[in-house]
Amino acid sequence: MFDPQQIRTHFPIFSHRPELIYLDNAATTQKPISVIRAISDFYEKENTNVHRGIYEMAASTSQKYEEVRQKTADFIGAAKKEEIVFTSGTTASINLVAQSFLIPRLETGDEVVISMMEHHVNLIPWQQACKLKGAKLVVAPINKAGELDLKIFKSLLSERTKLVAVTHVSNTLGTINPIGEILEMAHKRDIPVLVDGAQSAAHFDIDVEAWDVDFFVFSGHKMYGPTGVGILYGKEEHFTKMLPVHFGGNAIREVRFEETVFALPPRCFEPGTPNIAGVIGFGQAIDFVSSFDKKGVKYHLQRLTELATEKLQKVKGVKIVGTAKNKSPVISFTLGNVHPHDVATFLGAENIAVRAGHHCTQPLMDFYKIPGTSRISFAIYNTMEEVERMAIVIKEIQRFFNGR
Amino acid sequence: MDDKLKELYKSVILEHDRSPFNYNKNESAEHIIQAYNEICGDRFDIFFDVKNGVISNICFHGYGCAISKASTSILIKKIKGQPIDDAKKIVDLFLNNIIVNNSNEIKDEEFTAFSAAREFPARLKCATLAWDEMNKFLTVNGK
Numbered sequence: 198m199f200d201p202q203q204i205r206t207h208f209p210i211f212s213h214r215p216e217l218i219y220l221d222n223a224a225t226t227q228k229p230i231s232v233i234r235a236i237s238d239f240y241e242k243e244n245t246n247v248h249r250g251i252y253e254m255a256a257s258t259s260q261k262y263e264e265v266r267q268k269t270a271d272f273i274g275a276a277k278k279e280e281i282v283f284t285s286g287t288t289a290s291i292n293l294v295a296q297s298f299l300i301p302r303l304e305t306g307d308e309v310v311i312s313m314m315e316h317h318v319n320l321i322p323w324q325q326a327c328k329l330k331g332a333k334l335v336v337a338p339i340n341k342a343g344e345l346d347l348k349i350f351k352s353l354l355s356e357r358t359k360l361v362a363v364t365h366v367s368n369t370l371g372t373i374n375p376i377g378e379i380l381e382m383a384h385k386r387d388i389p390v391l392v393d394g395a396q397s398a399a400h401f402d403i404d405v406e407a408w409d410v411d412f413f414v415f416s417g418h419k420m421y422g423p424t425g426v427g428i429l430y431g432k433e434e435h436f437t438k439m440l441p442v443h444f445g446g447n448a449i450r451e452v453r454f455e456e457t458v459f460a461l462p463p464r465c466f467e468p469g470t471p472n473i474a475g476v477i478g479f480g481q482a483i484d485f486v487s488s489f490d491k492k493g494v495k496y497h498l499q500r501l502t503e504l505a506t507e508k509l510q511k512v513k514g515v516k517i518v519g520t521a522k523n524k525s526p527v528i529s530f531t532l533g534n535v536h537p538h539d540v541a542t543f544l545g546a547e548n549i550a551v552r553a554g555h556h557c558t559q560p561l562m563d564f565y566k567i568p569g570t571s572r573i574s575f576a577i578y579n580t581m582e583e584v585e586r587m588a589i590v591i592k593e594i595q596r597f598f599n600g601r
Numbered sequence: 602m603d604d605k606l607k608e609l610y611k612s613v614i615l616e617h618d619r620s621p622f623n624y625n626k627n628e629s630a631e632h633i634i635q636a637y638n639e640i641c642g643d644r645f646d647i648f649f650d651v652k653n654g655v656i657s658n659i660c661f662h663g664y665g666c667a668i669s670k671a672s673t674s675i676l677i678k679k680i681k682g683q684p685i686d687d688a689k690k691i692v693d694l695f696l697n698n699i700i701v702n703n704s705n706e707i708k709d710e711e712f713t714a715f716s717a718a719r720e721f722p723a724r725l726k727c728a729t730l731a732w733d734e735m736n737k738f739l740t741v742n743g744k
Contacts (some may be wrong), residue, residue: 284629499630538641542724546603554641568642568664597610598667 199493203252205486205578207232212507218549218583223368223396223527223556223574225418229476229485236478239274243405246470265480266463267411272483273413274404275430282436282463283476286427288318291362292415293429293466296323296442297413299360303577305331308357312337313372313564314367317557319393323362334360339564343370343519345525353381360387363393366396369556369572370519371502373397380408389435395419396525398428399576400494405430407579417475421576422482424536429466436462445469494577498526500505501584508588512595518570526575527554535598537571539560541592544571551589603736608717608723609724610667613710617671623660630658636673636734638726641666645673645731651742655684666727668718673731675711680735689739696734 205211207229210219225510245255247262263278270278284290288514299309309323313336320334337350342497345363347539348372354361359517361383366373376392383390389411394403399420405413417426431439441448441459445468451458459465472491505528509515537553545549552572562569573587618634630648630713637644637739645663649656661683676695698704699712700719707713 387727536643536670538643538666538727539668542609542721543606545723546606559642562642598615 199497200388200489201578201580210289211578216548218547218586220264220573220583221552222387222576222579222581223419223572224484224552225424226421226576227400227578228423229421229482231485232478232481235472235481236423238364239474239477240491241487244474245278247475248464248474252430258473259481262471262476263485265476268480269428271348272403272487273332273398273428273430274406275432276406279429279461279463280433280436282429282431282466283471284427284429284466285425285472285473286484287393287414287416288427289393290412290427290429291318291393292322292413293442294412295326296432297439298389298435299323299429300326300329301328303327303332303359306357307332308335308353308358309333310335310337310353310357310358311348312352312360312363314345314370314372314558314561315332315362315558316368316393316395317364317559318336319364319391320560323360329466333357336560337345337363338371342521343367343372344521344523345374345379347373347375347378347382351380354382354386356386356388360391361388362391362393363569364393364396365401366394366525366527367519367558368527369394369558369570370521370530371524371529372519372521373401373523373525375523376408376410380410384409385547387506396527399488400491400498400525402491404551417482418484421485422479425472425473430600431462433462435530436466436579439466441468445517447471447563489577497577498575501581502528504581505573505584505587506573508584509591512588512592514595515591518565518567525570527574528574530572531567532595535594537569539598540571540591540594544587544590547586547590549583549590551587605720609715611710611717613714614667614671617674617711618667620728621661621670621674623681624662624663624674625660627660629687632661632735632738634734634738636663636731638665638669639732640726641728643669643730645667645669647673647677647735649733651685654657654686656680656688657682661731665730668715668724668727669730672715672728676735680734685739686744688742692732692736692739694738696729700717700729 208227247259267278269281391412394415412498413430418424448465448468449485518529540552554569627648631650634647643665647661649659694707
């Protein structure tokens with residue numbers, strides 16, 4: 198039986214702050230004790246560098262680090278652990294693909310297709326690459342509900358398209374994009390596809406091999422893991438043709454003053470000392486997420502989302518932004534003329550943590566002709582009581598600003 | 602409701618939020634200052650002329666939270682028709698005595714309403730956004 202109260206006991210932050218109602222999970226999730234312990238245990242008991250030491254403790258660290266690579270591959274259904282690169286986060290993962298994969302292949306007149314709902318990080322690296330190479334960034338439109346129009350999307354793909362980059366789940370609207378259909382369309386034209394899984398990795402079924410996706414990127418900290426750990430999954434056939442863009446120790450086979458032979462992927466993309474403790478903590482986060490029945494999690498999050506939607510819609514002046522049929526547990530809304538930061542300050546005073554602003558999706562805000570929204574986003578430890586409380590406070594805010 | 606919140610959202614702030622002072626655009630103004638907070642996207646344009654060293658025809662337009670809008674509105678009201686040097690004194694008074702020191706000697710409610718922002722560090726910038734930008738202008742253009 199799925200019991201959020203029981204799940205909360207895994208998260209020390211809720212015993213330190215019993216009054217906290219944390220509804221900012223799309224920004225970052227809280228960390229379970231197993232993740233925190235793994236990190237402090239590493240530093241306390243076995244801190245060494247990886248890939249270099251001969252002594253037993255160092256060899257053991259290297260082994261643990263590589264075990265998490267295998268665990269990550271299994272978690273997302275990758276065929277080989279060599280298809281997993283550890284980065285500092287989704288941002289670094291996308292930038293690496295832009296610089297190492299796209300830019301060398303991009304020519305004047307080429308195109309990169311993204312969607313209107315992309316987070317700034319799945320926009321700017323492509324935009325800058327296009328500027329550099331005289332290529333064009335093509336933006337697939339969405340409807341008012343916040344859904345992609347697949348017919349239009351298809352029509353934007355051509356022999357000029359060198360990459361499609363879309364988010365699996367929108368961090369602002371909660372829209373779940375039809376990744377399978379997008380991949381099929383693109384692959385019919387041999388266009389590689391990058392999927393941004395920052396918002397989906399924690400709670401969705403990910404199967405990169407079955408999807409046949411070219412690149413899949415996500416962050417550890419949005420799935421109960423530490424900050425500073427990200428994943429770049431790339432097909433072996435791509436990785437072996439990509440050259441590193443960041444250089445340093447650990448990523449090489451042989452170095453002479455005249456020339457360097459780089460290590461094979463994924464090592465060549467991980468120069469320098471990696472975030473070892475973070476990766477080990479991330480391994481625990483995978484174990485934590487994997488310990489739950491995905492169906493149970495999905496059902497719980499859906500109930501929270503439905504209740505919150507229903508309660509919010511009853512508050513005068515609330516307008517939910519992003520009403521896709523297929524939605525993740527993210528709800529963005531505006532409250533009449535009340536600025537999202539005023540909403541967030543009031544909620545904050547009641548110990549309710551939400552995000553307010555443009556959520557790193559300014560062009561999307563422009564599309565809706567709003568400067569920002571308040572956003573609530575759920576994780577496995579949220580409860581129906583928290584949703585009820587949040588709705589009551591929103592009602593109070595509405596009354597305070599407009600009710601008199 | 603939380604007492605600190607009541608302090609922050611005093612009626613004087615809500616009044617200025619609902620009916621801001623000289624709230625309109627004047628693209629042909631001699632000076633247009635942009636007060637922009639890239640963290641939250643709040644943005645106000647302040648339009649004014651300086652005639653014989655006196656600030657005139659001042660108005661503002663833009664988008665922001667209740668705090669930033671009210672504080673901009675009060676800035677406009679306070680420095681309207683003031684010589685640059687006097688305007689600078691008013692801005693210094695606000696920034697130094699209300700925001701930094703929370704001086705008890707100032708009784709003007711349009712100023713003191715913002716001292717509560719000190720309790721909300723994330724919102725302090727909202728209270729000073731337009732004042733900081735105006736301060737830059739006055740410092741450069743004063744004596």
